[in-house]
Amino acid sequence: MNGTSVPKWIAKARPEIRRTTTSVPPRVIAGTSAGIDAFGVEVSTSDRCHIRVAYSADLRHEPPGLEGIAALAADCLVEALRSKFGIDEIAAEPGYWGPQIVVNTSRREAKTVVESISSVMTNLDDLAFGGHAVEEALARNRIRSQNIELQIRAMVQDLTFPRAARARLPSAGPGNGLLAVSAQEVRDYSATWLTMERAALIVVGDDVGTLISSSERRYRRKSAPALGPRRLKAHEVIGGRNAFIDASESRPCRIVMSREVPGSSSEVWQALKWIGAYLASEIPGSLNTVLRADSGLTYGTSSQLAEFGCEASWMFTFTTPVDRVGEALALAKRTIENAGAQLQKVETLREVGRILEARSARPATSNSALAYEVAQSYFRNGPESIGSLPRLLAPPDSSDIAEAAARWLPPDQLNVLAIGALEVLNAQLGATSR
Numbered sequence: 001m002n003g004t005s006v007p008k009w010i011a012k013a014r015p016e017i018r019r020t021t022t023s024v025p026p027r028v029i030a031g032t033s034a035g036i037d038a039f040g041v042e043v044s045t046s047d048r049c050h051i052r053v054a055y056s057a058d059l060r061h062e063p064p065g066l067e068g069i070a071a072l073a074a075d076c077l078v079e080a081l082r083s084k085f086g087i088d089e090i091a092a093e094p095g096y097w098g099p100q101i102v103v104n105t106s107r108r109e110a111k112t113v114v115e116s117i118s119s120v121m122t123n124l125d126d127l128a129f130g131g132h133a134v135e136e137a138l139a140r141n142r143i144r145s146q147n148i149e150l151q152i153r154a155m156v157q158d159l160t161f162p163r164a165a166r167a168r169l170p171s172a173g174p175g176n177g178l179l180a181v182s183a184q185e186v187r188d189y190s191a192t193w194l195t196m197e198r199a200a201l202i203v204v205g206d207d208v209g210t211l212i213s214s215s216e217r218r219y220r221r222k223s224a225p226a227l228g229p230r231r232l233k234a235h236e237v238i239g240g241r242n243a244f245i246d247a248s249e250s251r252p253c254r255i256v257m258s259r260e261v262p263g264s265s266s267e268v269w270q271a272l273k274w275i276g277a278y279l280a281s282e283i284p285g286s287l288n289t290v291l292r293a294d295s296g297l298t299y300g301t302s303s304q305l306a307e308f309g310c311e312a313s314w315m316f317t318f319t320t321p322v323d324r325v326g327e328a329l330a331l332a333k334r335t336i337e338n339a340g341a342q343l344q345k346v347e348t349l350r351e352v353g354r355i356l357e358a359r360s361a362r363p364a365t366s367n368s369a370l371a372y373e374v375a376q377s378y379f380r381n382g383p384e385s386i387g388s389l390p391r392l393l394a395p396p397d398s399s400d401i402a403e404a405a406a407r408w409l410p411p412d413q414l415n416v417l418a419i420g421a422l423e424v425l426n427a428q429l430g431a432t433s434r
């Protein structure tokens with residue numbers, strides 16, 4: 001798909017389908033800031049500005065525990081910016097290439113924030129990792145050591161890309177990595193990976209050109225990192241493409257449904273992201289209608305397109321009472337199947353176009369998503385991809401959505417990861433393993 005015409009198979013079968021979106025994508029400015037590769041995304045956002053620092057650490061070439069070390073190093077950066085420079089709206093987020101530091105601030109304060117970030121990045125040893133900073137970060141993070149998010153990420157990749165998975169060994173339990181990390185490991189990690197050559201600064205907001213020197217385009221990082229399979233851990237793998245994670249204390253149960261999307265274009269990825277948001281609005285109503293009565297639980301949902309190297313995995317997550325997970329999973333699959341059929345209809349695609357137009361008129365609500373897309377494109381494809389960023393940030397066309405739904409939504413091709421009490425999951429889902 002080239003973004004200018006309806007795919008041939010759709011045009012032939014249903015000639016009444018036409019492109020429905022006409023939005024102009026955000027303008028991207030490429031340059032540097034204090035010697036760091038920097039990208040500005042110009043959007044109209046009243047008085048708010050989103051600032052993101054992303055690192056390319058290529059965690060997949062390292063032992064699994066490195067994700068925990070990266071999280072602690074990012075925590076040190078956040079604490080330094082908060083305590084020494086007074087930046088309050090700041091947080092660390094995990095990334096598939098390394099940690100990311102996120103700041104939301106006013107347009108008036110954006111220049112000061114960027115200067116503060118540059119100061120810390122150019123003097124990490126003293127400002128972020130000096131004194132007892134690392135030991136204090138270790139103490140703060142011990143209470144988070146039972147978090148299973150990193151293990152879920154690894155398991156989803158294992159299910160989605162089984163060809164790339166290495167030998168698996170049962171782990172002693174989720175979250176052990178943070179408990180075994182030493183302060184010296186965190187300092188060594190920062191010296192190796194949190195360097196200016198591996199960093200990118202992304203600013204989303206009004207008048208971002210004043211924060212970025214667009215005249216200096218000598219990128220410090222010349223090419224994208226060579227990506228490979230990660231070493232994975234799992235409690236128990238059932239069959240080839242279904243897996244359980246034992247989390248006996250976890251109520252409700254979490255279900256992650258994923259699908260490999262190999263070698264797809266940015267248009268397909270954008271369409272799948274919208275489809276995920278569409279399903280996130282459809283499935284909760286179905287689950288609540290059928291399962292609402294007993295527990296009083298709400299059934300949260302989310303979706304994302306997780307990128308591993310040059311491939312991607314579409315993921316959809318929801319929660320349900322662990323003793324009704326089999327019923328909920330069957331219902332979710334039926335809902336996905338029905339949604340795929342709906343997205344082939346002309347009237348649905350016209351409504352899609354209206355929704356996309358409305359969303360593109362309110363870019364302030366998606367500044368974080370825009371910054372994340374810029375970072376992912378930069379680390380996946382290298383600086384040479386900057387010219388295609390505006391197209392990547394544009395909303396998907398309705399015909400792209402129709403084609404992606406037809407190809408990638410059949411529920412019998414989705415992988416299933418269930419996180420909950422293992423004995424209950426075995427009883428309810430063991431027979432579904434394939």
